[in-house]
Amino acid sequence: MHSFFFRLLARDFRAGHLSLLGLAIVLSVLAMSTVLSLADRFERSLKARAASILAADALLVSDHPIQRNTVQDAQDRGFAVMQTAVFPGMVSVGDQTVLASIKAVSNSYPLRGKLLLDSLATYQVQAKPSQLKRGTVWLEQSLFDRLQAHVGDRLKLGDAEFQIGGIIKEEPDRVAAFINFAPRLLMHQDDLESSGLIQEGSRITWRLGLAHTDSRQLKQWLARTEVALEKGQRIEAQDAGRPEIQLTMQRARSFLGLIASIIAIVACAAIALAARHYARTHLKQYALMRVIGASRGYLLAMLMLQFLTIGMLAGGLGAA
The missing domain is CATH 1.20.58 (Methane Monooxygenase Hydroxylase; Chain G, domain 1)
Incomplete structure (x- = not known):
């Protein structure tokens, strides 16, 4: 045959x-x-874009400061972490005063996506931890215009004064806060305490961002954290907590x-x-x-x- x-x-x-x-x-x-x-x-590609919108693989969002042991636990499990705090505040340069959306970030921000800053000396430089140094703030172009400010001017924020470092050209997770129409001011997280901006009753949104190369580790962390969420906390991830991302x-x-x-x-x-x-x-x-x-x-x-x-x-x- x-x-x-x-x-x-x-x-x-x-x-x-x-x-x-x-x-x-x-x-x-x-x-x-x-x-x-x-x-x-x-x-x-879509998942990478979703992660860049969050500036991380997942976020723990809280209306009160996130406990240090939560951050340490994530680091011990091999996660890269970042911390941000977003709140409204009045900023002034000279006689001009404007309501701004203030974001204080740690050195590791962002974990996903790119933060592009323009010092007007070098155009669209990707931010490094050394660029977001203490005593310096970065503004959106619209905030520059409203304050009639220039790079190098002194800006008053809370009880402290800061030097304007330049313009925010691109902020990865700005889309995630689309309901906030106030222009952005970016500052270093270590300047929060000295500025006196954190007071009892302040409306501050605290975020802990995490990133990991192993998606299984991320899923395990999400599952473990969801059952232990405190009042006023929620999880945001590519497939959890963000209805618009899930729908897309x-x-x-x-x-x-x-x-x-x-x-x-x-x-x-x-x-x-x-x-x-x-x-x-x-x-x-x-x-x-x-x-x-x-x-x-x-x-x-x-x-x-x-x-x-x-x-x-x-x-x-x-x-x-």
């Missing part, structure tokens, strides 16, 4: 009878592989799944038509073999073996 099968297969290849079926399988596998690869890359990712997955389904249906139809054409061209041949004594099982095995061989060869070529 084997020698006859290989002779029959070689003859069909030389005659071109298997070319249409092979081409259909190659193109179908190639199309499916391409779509799945693009879907995977798109989803990874869900729609993207649905769209990519629809494309993959359409490609699969078209591929199956193409292979079915090619197989039907092959069967019709060999109908007389198999009828003759049946007349001279070949059993139905033998012919079915031959046909299935041919389809399996061409499928493996063409499928491997399409996936390569």
Whole structure:
């Protein structure tokens, strides 16, 4: 049987009878592989963008200062951590006073995405921890305009004065606070205490950001922290606590799944038509073999073996 099968297969290849079926399988596998690869890359890109919107992989948001042991526990488990505090406050330069959205950040901010600052000496420099030094604040362009300020001016904030370092060009998690329309002022977290801005009853949103290369570690931390949340605390992550992010990712997955389904249906139809054409061209041949004594099982095995061989060869070529 084997020698006859290989002779029959070689003859069909030389005659071109298997070319249409092979081409259909190659193109179908190639199309499916391409779509799945693009879907995977798109989803990874979307997740990276979602992380940059949070400036971290996940956030613990609180209306009161986050306990030190919570931060230490995350660090002990291998997480990169950052801390921010956001609150409204009055800032003044000379006679100009404006309500601003003040954000105090730690040296590690941001964990995801990019913070771009412009000192007007170097354009769009990515912020390093050394740039966000104590005694210096950075303003959005609109805050510059309202205060009629310039780089190097002294700005009064709370009980302290700060030097204006430059303009905030890009802030990764600014989108996450879209309900806050006040212009942004960025300062170092270590300046909070000396400025006297933290008072009892102050409306401050505290955030602990975390990032980890192992998604399983992140999921375990989220699950463990969610059951131990204090009053006034919540979790924000790519797939938890941010409805707009969840909705966007869900729609993207649905769209990519629809494309993959359409490609699969078209591929199956193409292979079915090619197989039907092959069967019709060999109908007389198999009828003759049946007349001279070949059993139905033998012919079915031959046909299935041919389809399996061409499928493996063409499928491997399409996936390569």
